[in-house]
Amino acid sequence: MKYDVADVKLAPGGKKRILWADNDMPVLAAIRERFARTKPLKGMTISACLHVTAETANLMRTLKAGGANAVLCASNPLSTQDDVAASLTKDFGIPTFAIRGENRATYYKHLNAALDHKPTVTFDDGADLVNELHIKRKKDAGRIVASMEETTTGVIRLRAMAREGKLKFPVIAVNDAKSKHLFDNRYGTGQSTVDGIIRATDYLLAGSNVVVAGYGWCGRGFAMRARGMGAIVIITEVDAIKALEAAMDGFQVMPMAQAAKVGDLFVTLTGNKHVLRPEHFRAMKHRATVANSGHFDVEIDIPGLKKMSKKVNRGVRNHVDEYVIGRSKSIYLLGEGRLINLAAAEGHPACVMDMSFATQALQAEYVLKHAGKLEIAVHAVPLEIEEQVCRLKLRTMSIAVDKLTPEQVEYLASSGEGT
Structure with a gap:
């Protein structure tokens, strides 16, 4: 074999x-x-x-x-x-x-x-x-x-x-x-992304500004878990419907250019390319932390981050690389930009x-x-x-559900019964 x-x-x-x-x-x-x-x-x-x-x-x-x-x-x-x-x-x-x-x-x-x-x-x-x-x-x-x-x-x-x-x-x-996607993406990705970030950084989410890029099922799941642990959660989106939903769910919603200035932790969950780019890195705080929980390692523009950094310190902690920008600013990249829930945890x-x-x-x-x-x-x-x-x-799970009665089946299949 x-x-x-x-x-x-x-x-x-x-x-x-x-x-x-x-x-x-x-x-x-x-x-x-x-x-x-x-x-x-x-x-x-x-x-x-x-x-x-x-x-x-x-x-x-x-x-x-x-x-x-x-x-x-x-x-x-x-x-x-x-x-x-x-x-x-x-x-x-x-x-x-x-x-x-x-x-x-x-x-x-x-x-x-x-x-x-x-x-x-x-x-x-x-x-x-x-x-x-x-x-x-x-x-x-x-x-x-x-x-x-x-x-x-x-x-x-x-x-x-x-x-x-x-x-x-x-x-x-x-x-x-x-x-x-209702369960795996929302509950699985939500919990395992938090798990990976904490294993890699020993980060306290409570009181932190956590920026979630993407409010699909994975983004929803992580945002829910981060808020549940006391984080101040900010959502960035390109889809008007999802952005409105995030706002109605009680999250702050803003463009990434604005969120970059206030975020402490950034997590991408979009399935798209270069969601975090050099203009965002320039605006970030000293010691901002960035991670990806989308499938491919393209959501964060890592070549762009490397190009603008004067030094890269690999492995400052397991699954954490430090990118030094200018004289005094560090950006921490988790899990080489790959799926943080599997790179630093167990999925x-x-x-x-x-x-x-x-x-x-x-x-x-x-x-x-x-x-x-x-x-x-x-x-x-x-x-x-x-x-x-x-x-x-x-x-x-030892959970039982109801069944429709014959009358209910007939009612749902008919159009004749009104007010």
Whole structure:
């Protein structure tokens, strides 16, 4: 079995971590038990480019239990848990290509190792596998039945490809499932971003001016958590509707040029490029701290920051680099501008990833059943999958919901009854 991990001897610790996370992923466990009995993914070859974490490991175990021939590579150089990568390879027989801190050349070597597996289905966290198939490995794209995309950033890229007529196979926007973005993005990103920042800096949020760039579901989640810990939260937005919503939710809203002058901590969660730029760095206070919780490391203009700095002090603290501007101003960059919740912490809690990865697993079953029937486009997750995941999750939480009476069903389906 081919694989590339930091040290396979780390496997015992990784297995403990995987099984600990599994305790808090009952929905995925129930699906894995059914998959093991019915083998609905038999004959499917999967290449997954995802964050190599304990939660992801349990998704990969589920796919394998369903009969899939699956491999995994990292979707971000700083999100890999090396002990998990080792355990997936050694204990669970799933070839893994991921090393924490890998450079760009190794990252793309691992992407191509996953594609050498000759997948019929791909799982992506940022659309890098899909991008590689469309640019450098076009011949392999014809084999793909469908791809699943788990991030806002990836869905943006894929919808652009679809609009331009460049998309070569169907893609399921798993990210846009309500059971994913309402929970994973809001509660998962919200909590894990706070976790990463505090682990990296030992920062006290209470009383601090925290600037949140973007009020999508990830931005909402982080803003809620920061306010809950006593921060004075400022939102920056380009979308008028989201900006108005943020204001109605009780947050200050202003342009980044204005926020840059008052912020103590800046966090980008937009999926866009160069949200924080040199003109913002110039306006920031001494010892302002900047972090990113969007998928790619382009939200902060790091080359621009480096160019305007007279000195860069690497590793002044774990996951903290100091950029010295002029005579006396320091800007602290966290996690090299990569996903701070994974660069400095462990990513989303397992219980929220339980829903996202349950959706992924059921979606794999769906695309195999509908192989050859899906239009080449970016598709939504079917409502029945969403409902199944939420029903299972409620059951594991011992929560029951009401059912419509026959009279209520008839009333909702009719138009004749008025005031």
